[in-house]
Amino acid sequence: MGQRHGVNLKYITRIPAGPQGSVPGPDTGGNKDTGGNTDTGGNVAKMSDTLSRLDMLDLDSELDSESRMMRDTVRKFADDRLRPHIRDWFEDGTLPARELAQEFGKLGVLGMHLKGYGCQGATASQYALVCAEVEAVDSGLRSLVSVQGSLAMYAIWAYGSEEQKQRWLPGMAAGELIxxxxxxxxxxxxxxxxxxxxxxxxxxxxxxxxxxxxxxxxxxxxxxxxxxxxxxxxxxxxxxxxxxxxxxxxxxxxxxxxxxxxxxxxxxxxxxxxxxQLPLAKGLKGPLGCLTEARFGIISGVTGAARDALESTIDYANSRTQFGRPISGFQLTQRKLAEMGVALNQAQLTARRLGELKDAGRITPAQISFGKFANVRAALEICREARSILGGSGITTEYPVLRHAVNLETVYTYEGTHEVHTLVLGQALTGQDAFR
Structure with missing residues (x-):
């Protein structure tokens, strides 16, 4: 298999695995049985039972084989290369960003939704799948990918001269330039x-x-x-x-x-x-156009963080015994899990629909605001509720739920605050501008 529409599928056999077991406790790559239904010669594991059950609306069946392969390839990279180290990176406040940028570049995901200049020309829907898999590990890692591709690269691609595109974009797509x-x-x-x-x-x-x-x-x-x-x-x-x-x-x-x-x-x-100077960027339409592009990746990305939090919580609830039975069998726990599962699938549906609209060239800024408003809020609420089920364990970095939650507190604000998107939606509904 070669490079096809955005992700270098061979890369899953070439990525540096990194030291295994370097992050102790439940939040490690080694205990995640992930992947999909795609046969890649043994390189992608069978999807875990919990992860499969989270797909309550069977959205996975709607993916074409190429998109599923792309998703599974990035998921394996995330689990093998990123997940074993994320706890240490988060606790230490460090990130080998240049090294990771080059690995993301080899994987083919930097600016993958752009065409030409070393970019892959993948669909928006495929890019959305990648954002979800990267953010399932950490929002900071998805930020590395989306700022590179959807803000910096997109600005040059959309508003730059041919000379600027030739000079910068190939190196940025490869992760050699940041x-x-x-x-x-x-x-x-x-x-x-x-x-x-x-x-x-x-x-x-x-x-x-x-x-x-x-x-x-x-x-x-x-x-x-x-x-x-x-x-x-x-x-x-x-x-x-x-x-x-x-x-x-x-x-x-x-x-x-x-x-x-x-x-x-x-x-x-x-x-x-x-x-x-970027010759085609005139007025606020330039930077706001870039923000609209970047917000699209966030809409799907946050569903990855929410999914990871819920998956970890269900596994914990099934193994945690109180009063002689797993806490997952208690009614109040099941109510929380049911509400979280519904919210997750609704957010995934929103991301999927907006991907379809973007691929059709019909998406509007108000629809992007709809997605960021709804999905970041839902993801944050899922992570907060997940913490309550984990009890004291939920406040440690042994589990990812509170790390996801505090990251999402920032995502709630950046690329347009929740309040700004509220006013965008209000204007779309009423025709009245309440910004001033």
Whole structure:
């Protein structure tokens, strides 16, 4: 098997397995019997009974063989390469991001939904499946993939010149180059139009001054897509690592997304050549278009985190005995699990439908807001309820549920806060703009 529409299927026989058993306790890759119904020469294990039961609406049967193979390949990579180490990465607040970017690049998932320039041209629905499998391990890992592909790469792919695309996209698709997306500022988040970072003309060059905050992959990035105010309106620029006046500082002491690099960017009279400007990005439509692209991956990704939390919780409830029987047999526990299972499948249905709309070229920003509003909320509630079933065990990193929950607290806010998406949906329903 070769590389087909987004994921290098041979890669499952070539990925470095990493030291096994390095993460003790229940939250390890070694005890996950995952995979699917696809025969890959013994490389994909049979789907676990619990994971199979979670598919209450039999959505798996609707996947074509190629999409199922793609999903199972990424699931195996996640279980073999990522899951054994995620607890340590989260607890230590570290991530071998460059190493992982190259492995994701070999797998073919970076910018996989884009066409040309080393990208695979996969469908949006296939990309959504990949996001769910990566986020089933950790939201920080999905952020690495989606910021690279759906923000940094997409901005260049959609708004860049041919020269910019040729220079950056092949290396970024391979994971050899890392990008970041600089929109949010210390005093400008939900209102990007109030940004103060500014670029002014100096002959043919631009002089960039200002700062950005909460930037995923910021200190790692070889190229930053930076949005700034100019006399011509909001414009996008490509700022290369090492340019005089451009510095980065990592954000420490995070409780959430600890397995992710978060940075502040500072621009002190950075001189940019004319060709650094993204020629097709004019006004806020540029950065907002990128955010719409990135939010799509979140809609499916969070279902992976919720699924992993629920799977772990059911396994725990079946093995935890109180009053002479497994706690999964108690009515109140089953009520919680039933509500969580229904919420998960509803979120997966939402993600599946939005994937169909995106593949058909008919998706709207309001529908993207619908998905992020509904699915992040559902995933967060599932993880919180899962913690209650695990009792004291749920507050440790021995189990993934609270790690998923604290990560989702950030996902609830980034790429448009829950409140902003509420107003987008309100406007779609009423025709009235309540933003101002």
């Amino acid at each position: 990008g970041c997306f600089g929109l949010t500022e210390p005093d400008s988040g939900s209102d990007p139009g109030s940004m103060t970072t500014r670029a002014t003309r100096d002959g043919d060059d631009w002089i960039l001054h200002g700062s950005k905050m909460w930037i995923t992959n910021g200190s790692l990035a070889d190229v930053a897509v930076v949005w700034a105010r100019t006399d011509e309106g909001i414009r996008g620029f490509l700022v290369e690592k090492g340019m005089p006046g451009y510095t980065t500082t990592d954000v420490h002491h995070k409780i959430s997304l600890r397995a992710s690099v978060t940075s502040a960017l500072s621009f002190d009279e950075v001189r940019l050549p004319a060709e650094s």
